[in-house]
Amino acid sequence: MRGLWSEERLLFTPAVPEATAVPLVWAYPNTYSVGITSLGYQLIWGLLAQRPDVRVSRWFTDEREPLATQPELIGFSLAWELDYPHLLDLLEQLQTPLWSRERQDGHPLVFGGGPVLSANPEPFADFLDVILLGDAEELIPRFLDAYLTVRHQDRQEQLLHLAQVPGVYVPQFYQPKYAAPTGHLETVCPHPEAPPQVQRQVYQGNRLAVSTVVTPRAAWENIYMVEVVRSCPEMCRFCLASYLTLPFRKADVGQGLLPAIMQGLTVTDRIGLLGPSVTQHPEFPALLTALNQPEFDQVRLSIASVRAATVDELLVTTLARHHTQSLTIAVESGSERLRQVMNKKLDQADIYRAAQVTQQGGLKGLKLYTMVGVPTETEADVAATVQLGRELRQLVPRLRLSVGCSTFVPKAQTPWQWLGVNPQAEKRLQFLAKQLGKLGVDVRPEPYKDSLVQALLSRGDRRLGPLLLLTREYGVSLGGIRRAFKELRGQLPPWDFYVHQDWPADRPLPWQHLTGTVTLAMLHQHRQRSLERYDEKNGGAADGTGTTIATTD
Numbered sequence: 001m002r003g004l005w006s007e008e009r010l011l012f013t014p015a016v017p018e019a020t021a022v023p024l025v026w027a028y029p030n031t032y033s034v035g036i037t038s039l040g041y042q043l044i045w046g047l048l049a050q051r052p053d054v055r056v057s058r059w060f061t062d063e064r065e066p067l068a069t070q071p072e073l074i075g076f077s078l079a080w081e082l083d084y085p086h087l088l089d090l091l092e093q094l095q096t097p098l099w100s101r102e103r104q105d106g107h108p109l110v111f112g113g114g115p116v117l118s119a120n121p122e123p124f125a126d127f128l129d130v131i132l133l134g135d136a137e138e139l140i141p142r143f144l145d146a147y148l149t150v151r152h153q154d155r156q157e158q159l160l161h162l163a164q165v166p167g168v169y170v171p172q173f174y175q176p177k178y179a180a181p182t183g184h185l186e187t188v189c190p191h192p193e194a195p196p197q198v199q200r201q202v203y204q205g206n207r208l209a210v211s212t213v214v215t216p217r218a219a220w221e222n223i224y225m226v227e228v229v230r231s232c233p234e235m236c237r238f239c240l241a242s243y244l245t246l247p248f249r250k251a252d253v254g255q256g257l258l259p260a261i262m263q264g265l266t267v268t269d270r271i272g273l274l275g276p277s278v279t280q281h282p283e284f285p286a287l288l289t290a291l292n293q294p295e296f297d298q299v300r301l302s303i304a305s306v307r308a309a310t311v312d313e314l315l316v317t318t319l320a321r322h323h324t325q326s327l328t329i330a331v332e333s334g335s336e337r338l339r340q341v342m343n344k345k346l347d348q349a350d351i352y353r354a355a356q357v358t359q360q361g362g363l364k365g366l367k368l369y370t371m372v373g374v375p376t377e378t379e380a381d382v383a384a385t386v387q388l389g390r391e392l393r394q395l396v397p398r399l400r401l402s403v404g405c406s407t408f409v410p411k412a413q414t415p416w417q418w419l420g421v422n423p424q425a426e427k428r429l430q431f432l433a434k435q436l437g438k439l440g441v442d443v444r445p446e447p448y449k450d451s452l453v454q455a456l457l458s459r460g461d462r463r464l465g466p467l468l469l470l471t472r473e474y475g476v477s478l479g480g481i482r483r484a485f486k487e488l489r490g491q492l493p494p495w496d497f498y499v500h501q502d503w504p505a506d507r508p509l510p511w512q513h514l515t516g517t518v519t520l521a522m523l524h525q526h527r528q529r530s531l532e533r534y535d536e537k538n539g540g541a542a543d544g545t546g547t548t549i550a551t552t553d
């Protein structure tokens, strides 16, 4: 694709690499268009490219900059679990053994980061030498500085030195022990010279991430992305975006967000405000008011989904004025009871009001995110979501209504990590899609099969490594994974163990040696509290599949 790199407009000045600079490949295991739209990928590329002691080349599955013949470091960001085969392709292209244990002195060190690896890196751990846990602003400089001090030592010494850096996880120094080949994890044994626990690192600056490059080839064409908040203080019990990255942080409006937006406007008129819940920013109204000044009239504004309870006239009219057509709110369910179990502090009245304000403010569409298979959910709860769609149809007839439906997936590091996927979810997803479709709502269900694969990788352990390698041959799909499970029978637990079973609360978790801001005790407490809400109203303990949860709390 000629001219791809020349179409990029950079928002920073890259350093000129020194003669002795470390050759490093910075990869995104998907296409250029997808990878360059990742703010995390851009952020780290900017950090690397501004260092004269590093010579960085970018790699995407369809495009790459000229690569060093012998890179010393290969890094990548994994934001979507099923991108992993592309990472293995890259290692093969660079003649690097796929298994970390087979790499020797002279082979590159392979490091990874990103949300998938930060939550639970274990299924991928044997392919990686180093995993960076936490915020890149803290980790990338520390990791590189530490590497430079041991650059010319042998591989084992390098890894042992890197393992001492807070947030740098070297999986080979943490060996899992299982009750049996097909049994549960008993413990993780750390190397005597490695810290027993690795703590995810938190960046506390008042400027968050902003685009380092703008290009018409991005999936969101020519967008300049601005991170408004990091994490979310609401702590909905299923939400990885909240629990994994706590504490909640916000960019300073006057010194961070507005100057960043002004800089972005020198190369584009399209601004994207990102974060798990941007309207949680306490000064968000001030930001909107600033964006309503005449000098920002030409700005095309895009915004991530927002909490329904925070939708107001200022937000909606600002979006309408800046060429946004629709608003997305995450309601999760039409059942007030179920929203309480989720800790989603959202009244039915908030949803109606958000819809009315959206219509009155001049937007054309409203999208709702919903979920099925939520712990304690009954068919009546799913029917309540259909009823909500019916009521909104009548309440805001001028709005184009669309509904995204997904299946609850237990995510590591959240209070519901112990709960399996409810097999009833598939039927409920179909019911929801059919009933809402009849009302003229545009329904976009996420494939149930994809959710199952996500659950597998989200709660997987290191025994999934050989399975992932085999699945790469069979095709990365539910069918391919099932076939690989069959072939490896007796060498790892069955599919149901990872995907559908509820796990006892006192059982060690594969990621338990990787700690974050929220302790395991707090996760226990939050899980217990969410299910007690159900007990209070129903006189019995239950999980999503209708069985009692084993617990020692």
Ligand code: SF4
Residues within 6 Å of the ligand: 232, 233, 234, 235, 236, 239, 241, 242, 276, 277, 307, 330
């Ligand atoms: S409000 Fe949204 S982002 Fe915040 S915890 Fe709940 S689901 Fe996550």
